[in-house]
Amino acid sequence: MEYLTFDTPMLVSAIIMVLTFLGIFTEGLHGFHRTKFAILGAVVMMIAGQYYGFYSPQQGLESIDWNVVLLLAAMMTIVAIMIPTGGFQLIAFKVAHYSRGNQFLLMVLLGTAVTLISLLLDNVTTVVIFGPLIILIARTLHVNPIPYLLAAALLSDTGGIATLVGDPPNLMIGSAAHIDFNTFLFHMSGIVFAAWITTILALKYLFRKEFSIIPKPGDFGDREPLREPGTWRAALISLGVVVVLFMMHRELEWEAWMVATVGLTLLLFLAPHIDLDGTFAKVEITLLLFFIALFVLIGGVEQSHFLEYIGTFIYPFVKEDLLTSAILLMWVAALLSAMIDNIPFTAAMIPILLGLETQGINITPLWWSLAIGVGLGGNGTHLGSTANVYIVTISERLAKEQNDPSLAITPGVWFRRGTPVMLLTLVVASLLMVLFFDFFAQPFH
Numbered sequence: 001m002e003y004l005t006f007d008t009p010m011l012v013s014a015i016i017m018v019l020t021f022l023g024i025f026t027e028g029l030h031g032f033h034r035t036k037f038a039i040l041g042a043v044v045m046m047i048a049g050q051y052y053g054f055y056s057p058q059q060g061l062e063s064i065d066w067n068v069v070l071l072l073a074a075m076m077t078i079v080a081i082m083i084p085t086g087g088f089q090l091i092a093f094k095v096a097h098y099s100r101g102n103q104f105l106l107m108v109l110l111g112t113a114v115t116l117i118s119l120l121l122d123n124v125t126t127v128v129i130f131g132p133l134i135i136l137i138a139r140t141l142h143v144n145p146i147p148y149l150l151a152a153a154l155l156s157d158t159g160g161i162a163t164l165v166g167d168p169p170n171l172m173i174g175s176a177a178h179i180d181f182n183t184f185l186f187h188m189s190g191i192v193f194a195a196w197i198t199t200i201l202a203l204k205y206l207f208r209k210e211f212s213i214i215p216k217p218g219d220f221g222d223r224e225p226l227r228e229p230g231t232w233r234a235a236l237i238s239l240g241v242v243v244v245l246f247m248m249h250r251e252l253e254w255e256a257w258m259v260a261t262v263g264l265t266l267l268l269f270l271a272p273h274i275d276l277d278g279t280f281a282k283v284e285i286t287l288l289l290f291f292i293a294l295f296v297l298i299g300g301v302e303q304s305h306f307l308e309y310i311g312t313f314i315y316p317f318v319k320e321d322l323l324t325s326a327i328l329l330m331w332v333a334a335l336l337s338a339m340i341d342n343i344p345f346t347a348a349m350i351p352i353l354l355g356l357e358t359q360g361i362n363i364t365p366l367w368w369s370l371a372i373g374v375g376l377g378g379n380g381t382h383l384g385s386t387a388n389v390y391i392v393t394i395s396e397r398l399a400k401e402q403n404d405p406s407l408a409i410t411p412g413v414w415f416r417r418g419t420p421v422m423l424l425t426l427v428v429a430s431l432l433m434v435l436f437f438d439f440f441a442q443p444f445h
Helices: 008-025 034-052 057-062 066-085 087-099 103-118 123-141 146-160 168-177 181-206 229-252 256-270 276-281 285-303 306-320 322-339 342-358 364-377 386-402 411-417 419-435 437-441
Strands: none
Touching: 008 034, 008 285, 008 306, 008 342, 034 057, 034 285, 057 285, 066 087, 066 123, 066 168, 066 229, 066 256, 066 276, 066 285, 087 103, 087 123, 087 229, 103 123, 103 146, 103 181, 123 146, 123 386, 146 181, 146 364, 146 386, 146 411, 168 256, 168 342, 168 364, 181 229, 181 364, 181 411, 181 419, 229 256, 285 306, 285 342, 306 322, 306 342, 322 342, 322 364, 322 419, 322 437, 342 364, 364 419, 364 437, 411 419, 419 437
């Protein structure tokens, strides 16, 4: 394979990317939101690209993966309509009622609900829905909420790996590699189920002291009835249609964003009294802008051929031993995702893998390894995913309100209870990748 010559455009694009990522990853130090740095990096990349002749504003616009952006926007809007109906609250309280005072069973039931919802909704949305409900349930039963909050974060991250729409990196990988919903679910479900079981058993051991306490009986009978039953039922019908269409979207020749948009349109007409202004105000525009800016930034690095240049050094190793490369990518992706946001890492890896594919390498197992690694890696630290940060934040707020520091999920608590779960699930995923490597290496086209 012929090596590229490192030139000025590569150097310029690499410097802009590194400085932007540094700004994104250190937002807690300088106080600027990561989206601001992503936008700054994208703008600087287009200006520098135009000056040095490797990137233009038009190419920047073309580099945006609108499938990812529009799919996220449509699903966020559906969720914004569902949350005020009280349906999710009803699910949570029924789960608490059915646990009948068994704390481990309560964790399993809540964890199952969180996992199932995170298959369709992204993990951040899932914990935003369930985090406050878990605290309310724990306070009603007079038990420590930490095991349940930690389980919600870990299991939403884990469940999200299973589907094309469960986690933002999956959307990016699926869109870039043209993986349909059924193929993604078929390949990921086994590993996710094994990781789910491992997580549940590990948490049972790690929180054995907390689970040994018999909680006081709580009354969940008539609490929080459905506030908008018509809208809730309309949303469930729309989500059912979305699931069916996701399974058929390849035959229909529809991108995933089209499926989500059809579901949203159906919901808007099944529930005609929805306040559109109020609903759209709840859509996370900041996250959508973050994705758009990131696509523009990485597009410039790709146009400078810097990522292709990096790929030339990886090529010999991947060509020689694909299985070891897949396992190594999984662990590197996981460890980096535990320390930094997994979305920028995924965005940077995708062009490198596509570059390897142009050299004749079967990169199919590398796509699965990347998805597994960035998904499970998010469980490694309290900063590993946005879902984790949210759970930690509401636990700290509760500790402050109750004047009880033991209710806060500190970095130390996460290191002792969350990090071992990440490592165990990675070991299990690696073993399954080795045992079923031929299955994961089969091209999906």
